[in-house]
Amino acid sequence: MMRTIRKEHGNGGKQTYELIDGLFKPIFGSEILKSxxxxxxxxxxxxxxxxxxxxxxxxxxxxxxxxxxxxxxxxxxxxxxxxxxxxxxxxxxxxxxxxxxxxxxxxxxxxxxxxxxxxxxxxxxxxxxxxxxxxxxxxxxxxxxxxxxxxxxxMPSISKIKSGQVVIVSGDIGRHGACIYSHNEDLGFEDRIESDCGLLLDVISELMQEVDVAYMKDLTRGGLATALNEIVQKSGFDIKVEEEKIPVADEVKALCDILGLDSYYLACEGRFVAIVNRDEKEKAIEILKKYNKCACDIGTVEEGMEKRVYLSTTFGGMRILDMLYYEMLPRIC
Amino acid sequence: MMRTIRKEHGNGGKQTYELIDGLFKPIFGSEILKSxxxxxxxxxxxxxxxxxxxxxxxxxxxxxxxxxxxxxxxxxxxxxxxxxxxxxxxxxxxxxxxxxxxxxxxxxxxxxxxxxxxxxxxxxxxxxxxxxxxxxxxxxxxxxxxxxxxxxxxMPSISKIKSGQVVIVSGDIGRHGACIYSHNEDLGFEDRIESDCGLLLDVISELMQEVDVAYMKDLTRGGLATALNEIVQKSGFDIKVEEEKIPVADEVKALCDILGLDSYYLACEGRFVAIVNRDEKEKAIEILKKYNKCACDIGTVEEGMEKRVYLSTTFGGMRILDMLYYEMLPRIC
The missing domain is CATH 3.30.1330.10 (PurM-like, N-terminal domain)
Known part of the structure; x- marks a missing residue:
């Protein structure tokens, strides 16, 4: 059977990594690219x-x-x-x-x-x-x-990540993905959900001036879950996040309920996660809140052998939050 | 009527310039881009x-x-x-x-x-x-x-161009365009024409070491004629080229005859023109010939108010060689 490119190869998640790790990196072989x-x-x-x-x-x-x-x-x-x-x-x-x-x-x-x-x-x-x-x-x-x-x-660096540091998100997640879904699916939404598409320069500039940020990553294709998985893969630590702390707008939640989507995997185009030392958590959140009132800490970096992202659910359970494995809409960004 | 993008907007010639000058430059307005x-x-x-x-x-x-x-x-x-x-x-x-x-x-x-x-x-x-x-x-x-x-x-610069300088082409022209035409048109060509697609680094590096090059331009979309027109537009001089000197391979000529194409407008992807002082002409051609035996001088830079490219034909006539105005195949590169 002819091996072909599938929609999922563009999801920013597992299959994109398979393509990058399985094809592009072995061929291009650039040390810089391998980062x-x-x-x-x-x-x-x-x-x-x-x-x-x-x-x-x-x-x-x-x-x-x-x-x-x-x-x-x-x-x-x-x-x-x-x-x-x-x-x-x-x-x-x-x-x-x-x-x-x-x-x-x-x-x-x-x-x-x-x-x-x-x-x-x-x-x-x-x-x-x-x-x-x-x-x-x-x-x-x-x-x-x-x-x-x-x-x-x-400069933030994956090598500055340490156990005990705090994971902060700069605002409510999933707006961009939900926006594109609300345009493409015929759901009878009168008002489309507004994308978070925007510049992060000012907030990052102020944050870096005031706080010693270990690492940052913007949330794009594959959403929060995929970004956190990239971080654990590269840093070697685990990350534990708490479901009840992760900010999701009501209209995004509603869309997820209707379509059976998971908001942790919805793309953002104006949000990032920052990893900072525990003693700078309050200062960092205070700065981020000036730009988006939903900014908050959502979890911690933990010593671990698994390189996994764990989600403690509102019901007291714990589940593994893996990379995005599937993408219904290939053209999110 | 709705104004729309037409194939010709991608030809690298007149309509591409209309789009750039009429839409992109006024909006983007960057001084750097305007070059x-x-x-x-x-x-x-x-x-x-x-x-x-x-x-x-x-x-x-x-x-x-x-x-x-x-x-x-x-x-x-x-x-x-x-x-x-x-x-x-x-x-x-x-x-x-x-x-x-x-x-x-x-x-x-x-x-x-x-x-x-x-x-x-x-x-x-x-x-x-x-x-x-x-x-x-x-x-x-x-x-x-x-x-x-x-x-x-x-560094070569449009401002280094002067009247009396010589225009040299680095090899026979139109191969890439002819190659793409020979693939796309059902002409029964047993052997497709080989593209000139290739790197120009070594020849340019050696040329610049030995010769004080006023200006260089690679020939891509719109071919030799369009490249020369860009040079006259930006420099303010005229250029006169001689038809009988311009190197075109026999198979490219044959394709042009069959399809009614003008080889001066066919894309190249491994050729360039260099403008040098008359006293360095021989040295420059000698270097270029090491890489492609068809390299030769094809014309001269002349004082002029018209910013035009003139072609003296083999029949002793003279015609204006304008920018590409039309493109049958939009996807040449």
Whole structure:
């Protein structure tokens, strides 16, 4: 049987990792790439520089709270920001289907520019390809960002994670995924759920100034559960989170109930987790709350041999929270 | 009537420029972007750094002389090389259609890696998105490259172009475009035409060591004619080229005769033009001939108010060689 790419290979979870670990890493073999972070930091003539790349294929390309232009800029800028980098330059490359509305292209371009300005990143290169009708679905955008380290010593690193540290989430989770589901499924939602799509620069900048952050990760494809699993895989520790502490908006919960979805796996595009020492927990949460009142601690890093994420449920039980294994909607971002 | 994106907007010629000048530049407004080169050079803490981005949508993704993986790496590396930059890092981002052959993906990935190694660029970041069956046609790849200036003073620049300088082409033109046409059109070609897809690093490196190159441009979408038009537009000079000097392979000529194509507009993916002072012409050609025996001078830079490219024909006439205005096959690269 011919081995083929399946939808799940794009879910950001288990199958994406199988593809990366089974195909891309053995072939590309780059030591830098093997770090597995969304951005890669390397030395350029003594300066710490980071690069991140992302292609965006979200459907619909206009959604409540954003569009593919805003998402393309915020996504790449956030990847740099959580690595402790100051985003400086960004490239933007379009693949557009013949027949695409010029007005929509203009709106998307303006939106990308608006968020590039807000992020103070300069758009330094671009590219446009057009494919014939039917060869793409509307518009796909790639952005690649370049950032520099402000203070190399203060940069978050997986190696700074220690047992006893606290896991904090910057706001309520799952909004972006729920938003895209609410657009795509014919559920009769009068009001679509608003995406959390947005920039994390200001909150991260203030947090890093005041707190010695061990590690940060933005929550994207695969949601909170997948992000935490990446952290335990790379750090070697376990993480225990408490179900009752994890903030989920009522409308997101309602959508999950209707569709049988698990909010821990729903994509976010404007949320991150930060891991900090216990004695800085209160200070960190105080700062995060200025930007989103739902920010709170959700669990702890623990010594462990299993590299697992455990969820203590509201009913007093404990379950393993694994990586995302399946994806109904492939085009979440 | 709804204004929409048309195939020609992706031809790399007149309509692409209309889109860039009419929509992207006014909105993005970046001074750096306005330079209009394929790569953008800027100062990063005193170091001259250049970035180039390109999305590749070529169909078929395997063609005689290359594939989309090789093309993706060579295209971006060549954009940096002609700007006088030493390519150092590259990112690679895939958009893959559900059902795509895993074996083909592996071949393409190996091919990208092979040419990254040959170019001595490190693959530092990647991304994979999967879209549902029918939402893309096989595979699209974005590469974004970062290069540094070896010698800032020796960097080619549009402002170094002067009247009387000589225009040299690095090899026979139009192979890549002819190759893609020969695959896509049902012409009964037993042997497809081989693409010129390849790296230009070594030839450019040797040329820049020995010759004071005023300006270089690689020939891609829109071919020789479009590249020369970009040069006259940006420099303000005219260029006169001689039809009988421009090297075109017999099989490319034959295809052009059958399909009614003009070889000057056919894409190349491993050729460039260099503009040098008259007294360095022989030395430059001697170096280029080591890499491709068809390399030769094809014309001169001339004082002029028209910013035009003139072609003196073999019949003793003179015609204006404009930018590409139409594109039958949108997915040439």
């Amino acid at each position: 597995g972070d969304d951005s890669t930091v390397f030395s350029l003539k003594g300066m710490k520089v980071g690069i991140s790349t992302d292609s965006f294929v979200v459907k619909p390309y206009f959604f409540k709270g954003g569009d593919i232009g805003k998402l393309s800029v915020c996504g790449t800028v956030n990847d740099l920001a959580v690595a402790g980098l100051e985003p400086k330059y960004i490239t933007i490359s379009f693949v557009i289907e013949e027949g695409f509305s010029m007005d929509d292209l203009e709106k998307i371009t303006r939106s990308a520019k608006e968020y590039a300005d807000l992020a103070k990143v300069e758009i330094v290169a671009g590219d446009t390809k057009v494919v014939e009708k039917g060869a793409a679905d509307g518009i796909f955008i790639n952005t690649t960002g370049l950032g520099i380290a402000k203070d190399a010593k203060k | 209009g080169d394929d790569s953008t050079v800027f100062s990063l803490k005193g170091m001259k750094v250049g970035i180039s981005t390109d999305s590749f949508v070529v169909k078929p993704y395997f063609f005689k002389g290359g594939d989309i993986g090789k093309l993706s790496v060579c295209g971006t590396v060549n954009d940096l090389a002609v700007a006088g930059l030493e390519p150092k890092y590259i990112t690679i981002s895939f958009v893959i259609e559900e059902g795509f052959s895993m074996d083909d993906l592996e071949k393409i990935t190996r091919s990208a890696k092979e040419y990254a190694d040959l170019a001595k660029v490190e693959i530092v970041a990647g991304d994979t998105k999967v879209v549902e069956k029918g939402a893309a046609d096989g595979i699209f790849i974005n590469t974004t490259g970062l290069g540094i200036a070896k010698d800032a003073k020796k």
